Amino acid sequence: MGLVKESLRKILIRGEYDEYPEDANMHCTARLAEMLDELSKSLVSSSADDVKLGNFLMEEIRVLEEAKGIGLPNFLSRTAFLTVLHKKVQMISETPVEFMIKVWGYLEGVILSVLTRHCDNYPTLQCSSRRAAGNLISRMKDQSVFRVKEIVQTEKYADYTCDPEYISVWNRFMLQKDKFISTVKGKQFDMNKVKVTSMEIETFGKVGLGHLENQHLAEQAFDMKMRLTSYWKIVLKRLVDSMALHLLFSIQNLVNNDLELEIVNELTGYGGGIERLLEESPSVAGKRDRLLKSIKLLKESKEVLGKIMDRIAVIE
Template sequence: MVDLPGITRVPVHGQPDNIYEQIRDIIMQYITPKESIILNVLSATVDFSTCESIRMSQQVDKNGERTLAVVTKVDRAPEGLVDKVTADDVNIGLGYVCVRNRIGDESYEEARKEEARLFETNAHLSCIDKSIVGVHVLAQKLVRIQANEIAKCLPEIVKNISAKLEANVSELEKMPKALTSDADATQAMMRIIQAAKESLKKLLWRGEFDEYPEDNTKHGTARFVEMLNRFSDELHNCEESNLSKDFLTEEIKGLEDAKGIELPNFLPFEAFLRILRKKVERISYLPIKFTEKYWDYIDDVVMSVLTRHWEMYYHVKVFAKGAAHNLVQKLREQSINRVKEIVEMEKLTGYTCNPDYMMEWNKLMKEQDHFINQISGTNMGPLPCCVNLQGFGEIQVEHLRQHSNVSILQQAFALKMRMVAYWKIFKVRLVDSMALHLQYHVHNLVHNDTDEIMKELMGPDGHGIKMMLVESPAIVAKREKLKNSINVLKESKDSAAKVMDRIAVYDAYLV
């Protein structure tokens, strides 16, 4: 039971200017919780509907389900009081109790006798039901209301205590036991490494996310597919994949640079290779950027997994994360070098055994005669500034009319179509190569390379084992805190059960 201060609107005797706001906030703090019973003290001399305390209690208890009104000073305004407490215009759900205040030096017993006489003899007050008059009735009612509220709240309180107790016991059981020997430390280290290794296999290889169901950033296999798809989109939408820009310009220049003593109308392979090298060089940053980004992601996942598994061994956790980071950086460097080799291999020569290459080239070459005629003007009519070419759309051709040699245009067109057909094969092959290469390295990481972390932790002098034997002060403190909390929760649970038993006995006594 909390005796809250009365509402004061005008500061007096040095009170702060915001005394009303301070008192209002204190009152609202205590009457807002749903477990609180609001004992609203009203003077019989005022209109209940205008009382500030009624307005405040209605803000948090609109239906008055937990509000009990005590009407004081009944001897000063007895007229019409029976109507005010029976009409209940202000929604007092727990009802009213009318009492007489002590006057002067009256003892408690004298005040109660005078109160009983007043409600018996006063013409206006004697009409009020005896079940709602007197301090003794108020006391009984408060005890009964409090018992009911406790009985209502206790099951939920006990449930919460049990849940918290179970959680703390579970957390304590998961905490590592204090290690006392090198053998215990070695077994614990191997167990943690294997658990971390299994977690990495799940996330980065098998696609099992039960350990991180809500954290999508750790779903390695899914994130790899997303990154691979973004790389593929960048490759297919980059400038080098724009087929119609400056149509045949690069091919004509390549043919002119590759001129030599050779058979007429012979398409030099060197011209094709020069263009291919330039195109591959201009996109070479994409697979490297993708590889760097993927290994950065792998590093984040590995760090997160190791942090979780080594959480209870702070000294070893820092060392393990350093060892894992070094390992990932080494693999990252190896992977980037391999990707650079893949790119360099594509520059060496143009080759594919994919039959789609010849099929695509033959299909594209069917447009050659129509295209050349539109440029050279062999057809009657005005020369178009654009030509619609299947697979390319509208192509600007004005810049090609400066080349009067039709043979050069034919060779350039054939060279362009070879490059277009081959570039499709190249892009798919590069994406596939990246996917297989990175999957291979991740497989080695989670199945084999993580053993290097164990070797580095063990060390030649067994420094990792020594660190395992040193418990962090935070872990010691956490273990003690959990033990104390478990003891308190057990005592609280027992106390709550005893209270519920006493309430049951009290209810039986009332019956």
């Protein structure tokens, strides 16, 4: 167990791979970092706004219409904001779960490989330790999936950050507001005196705005879109950071405490585990019985032969 734990500390915690220099799959810290990078890119791509001609801000306007209440008209509705946020989080809710399942599948393969190598001369111990490790990893995977689902659910129903980047990015986006309003109201003209009906908006590229000309909520919708875009960058980073920290914490516990305890319990805690390890396999037991019978037969033969030799000596 000491050898197993040291190997796992090397490849899972310290990032050393001198025991597996040619096996890239066992360079675990690098592989885990790659998986996290893939997760981050997947979350960004799967939640990207599909801006098509004639649909920019229309979803936000629809939500604002349904969230109207009796009150001053120039206050952004928090209900509307949370509604759109909930929809965006729901779009990516399965991605973190799939990531955790994939990571624990990878970790299971690595840990079982290490156990097999160090227990290679002890087949009965190898079987018990692999079974214990498999049970432990299955439970830890379920715990991680539950934790990730909880994190995702939290993002659906709460909008908060102390990250100053949210305000700075939103302020930068809102510098485009005046040009946006002028374009929507038909006050922007190109060099040929033709009314401009589109503009470049940061992160969205060139979008058409002609369909917003008669939309009285276009200004509020623009504000909400920019707020949500600024906040969404933080949500995605927070999801990845939370999962990375949870994963590192779980790996530390598994290597330093949980794995050894699980294997010891498997060996000693259920139905005389140590006694089971000392039992011979049926083939070995059969061979031992045959050898013991052969020894007994040889001893008897020796005694008979000795008596015969004594008789020959007396006759002579």
